[in-house]
Amino acid sequence: MNEEDEVMYEDSGNETSGDDVDFAIEADNPSNRDFSCFEDEYEYHFEVLSADEIVQHMVDCIKDVNTVVQIPLTTTRILLNFFNWDKEKLMEKFFDGNQDQLFKEARVVNPFKKVTVAKTMVKKASGTEECKICFVVHSPTQMTGLECGHRFCIQCWNEYLQTKIMEEGVGQTIACPAHNCPILVDDETAMGLLKDSRVKLKFQHLITNSFVKCNRLLRWCPSPDCSYAIKVTYVDTKPVCCQCGHQFCFNCGENWHDPVKCAQLKNWQKKCDDDSETSNWIAANTKECPRCNATIEKDGGCNHMVCKNQNCKADFCWVCLGPWEPHGSSWYNCNRYDEDEAKSARDAQEESRAALQRYLFYCNRYMNHMQSLKFEHKLYAAVKDKMEEMQQHNMSWIEVQFLKKAVDILCQCRQTLMYTYVFAYYLKKTNQSVIFEENQKDLERATELLSEYLERDITQENLVDIKQKVQDKYRYCDGRQKALLRHVHEGYEKDWWVYNE
Known part of the structure; x- marks a missing residue:
């Protein structure tokens, strides 16, 4: 050539x-x-x-x-x-x-x-x-x-x-x-x-x-x-x-997200980013007028609603969406008005509210671990200072490395816990999901205790005692994290997991 x-x-x-x-x-x-x-x-x-x-x-x-x-x-x-x-x-x-x-x-x-x-x-x-x-x-x-x-x-x-x-x-x-x-x-x-x-x-x-x-x-x-x-x-x-x-x-380019699969993480991020939860909030906190379908938000304690649409002005009950007139003085027993339309409206409202509450439960815990992870990355600077201080009190460089190791494992556990809540959000209740939640709870409890040790409890006076506690706890956290992930991956291989649509 x-x-x-x-x-x-x-x-x-x-x-x-x-x-x-x-x-x-x-x-x-x-x-x-x-x-x-x-x-x-x-x-x-x-x-x-x-x-x-x-x-x-x-x-x-x-x-x-x-x-x-x-x-x-x-x-x-x-x-x-x-x-x-x-x-x-x-x-x-x-x-x-x-x-x-x-x-x-x-x-x-x-x-x-x-x-x-x-x-x-x-x-x-x-x-x-x-x-x-x-x-x-x-x-x-x-x-x-x-x-x-x-x-x-x-x-x-x-x-x-x-x-x-x-x-x-x-x-x-x-x-x-x-x-x-x-x-x-x-x-x-x-x-x-x-x-x-x-x-x-x-x-x-x-x-x-x-x-x-x-x-x-x-x-x-x-x-x-x-x-x-x-x-x-x-x-x-x-x-x-x-x-x-x-x-x-490598597959999706996102931060490492074990135990969540890429497709689930993508759906979760879309759910968090778009307006779907705003719609859920509207569905959970507002109702439609049973006559003209105008959206109404309840801003007082009275359940007697009057539609403000000038062409409608319907009187209805906020609880059952039925006409107000038959309620009389016994409005609080409106659940006895069990017309199909009113029952359907109540069921839809309750389902929407339950879906929103479920999402917020998992989202709040996901965001909490994300925030904690950001704070705990800052621990490296504080730990470095403590390691230098310990070396000035007759401890060798090798002897103080347990602190950095502890922060490494703490951050890994935080990241895993953060994504376990995404995984759990899509998971249906089964015997295996109960085992997963127990593993999650055990890891979360140990992680919080390790975080407390590192942030608050290490002083020069209790150094020898706290060193052993920190080493024991980070080894336990490391073992529980690996056990949780092994269980999830075994579930993937054996097709244990059942997901919500």
């Missing part, structure tokens, strides 16, 4: 970089780091890739495919992107399918066929060409184009690419500027035409970002301002830990 065919990738596109860059095909320092979060049966191996290592991984993928298909590297990249960087799928289509159709769908010119450049430009006797964007006549050296045959002046190309990249944020799918031409601009052409180093950098960033987003085995770390990505060998709902320290679920 000729060297001019090689597309060159040097920078990942991290926009904090500075100077003009050429895409350099070889990147140094491949990743040796292999991280795993847990040591139990749920262990999940992965790699953390830096910006340069992401680029190298992309280049390696392109080269792996290109050793077989033997086409320009830029064309290979476009094909891989078309198949979401699934090399096996690309190979299958390339050798078993219609290659002309494949290249057409991927929006590239078939490199195996000699291209007859379309005579779309008006060539003057003096050897000049007219650019169909700016309509200025240029010498042939000032004109260029893709293999589709459409040629434009270098200045128009540069402005077109800059607009697409900087204003529209397009990198992978910039098409030829000719009307209705689907052919994509390859990386080598784009980098050769762009003049501004900032635009080149942005283009590289878009290419790299698309590579990670399209590749199902890669995911950017969702932590703010983190430029690392996680690479796995297979996709699963398992925890991964970034180099920056952030732990998240």
Whole structure:
């Protein structure tokens, strides 16, 4: 393969970089780091890739495919992107399918066929060409184009690419500027035409970002301002830990949420974010006039309601929604008026109120553990001070590490407890759910006691006694957390759990 065919990738596109860059095909320092979060049966191996290592991984993928298909590297990249960087799928289509159709769908010119450049430009006797964007006549050296045959002046190309990249944020799918031409601009052409180093950098960033987003085995770390990505060998709902320290679920990208499954967490977050609970509140705290259906809120103690709709003004009972007139002085016995319509209205009201109260029960506990988790992350600073103080009183560095270990386990238990309330919200009552709630209660009680020890009880006077208590309690919490999670996962495997719709 000729060297001019090689597309060159040097920078990942991290926009904090500075100077003009050429895409350099070889990147140094491949990743040796292999991280795993847990040591139990749920262990999940992965790699953390830096910006340069992401680029190298992309280049390696392109080269792996290109050793077989033997086409320009830029064309290979476009094909891989078309198949979401699934090399096996690309190979299958390339050798078993219609290659002309494949290249057409991927929006590239078939490199195996000699291209007859379309005579779309008006060539003057003096050897000049007219650019169909700016309509200025240029010498042939000032004109260029893709293999589709459409040629434009270098200045128009540069402005077109800059607009697409900087204003529209397009990198992978910039098409030829000719009307209705689907052919994509390859990386080598784009980098050769762009003049501004900032635009080149942005283009590289878009290419790299698309590579990670399209590749199902890669995911950017969702932590703010983190430029690392996680690479796995297979996709699963398992925890991964970034180099920056952030732990998240590889499958959905959210904070690690065991024992809740991704779909349940997504539904819960939607429930918390949208207006569904506002509607529940309205349903639980208001009623409709039985005659005109106007929404009415009870703002006093009297159950005699008068609709304020000027065209209605119905008198009815707030309790049973029946007409007020028959109630007389015995309004408080209105439940004896058991007409079907009134009974249906009461049942709907009670059901809505019960649903709201159930949601608030689990939501309040979920939010409480979330808030406690935020506070307990601040414990690290306080614990550091206590550890330094202890070292000044004849304790070694190793002897005081129990405090940091305790805070680590406390935060893990808080996070698990937070998501157990999401899991419990969707869970129907069964014998196994009762066992789950007992495990949850036991873990919650132990976690609260450990939190109290760490926040209030450690003083220099009781140091020896409290150290043993803290160590015993965090070991107990750790064991109860693992027991709870094992039970939930066993339930998933044996199909124990029954969910509310």
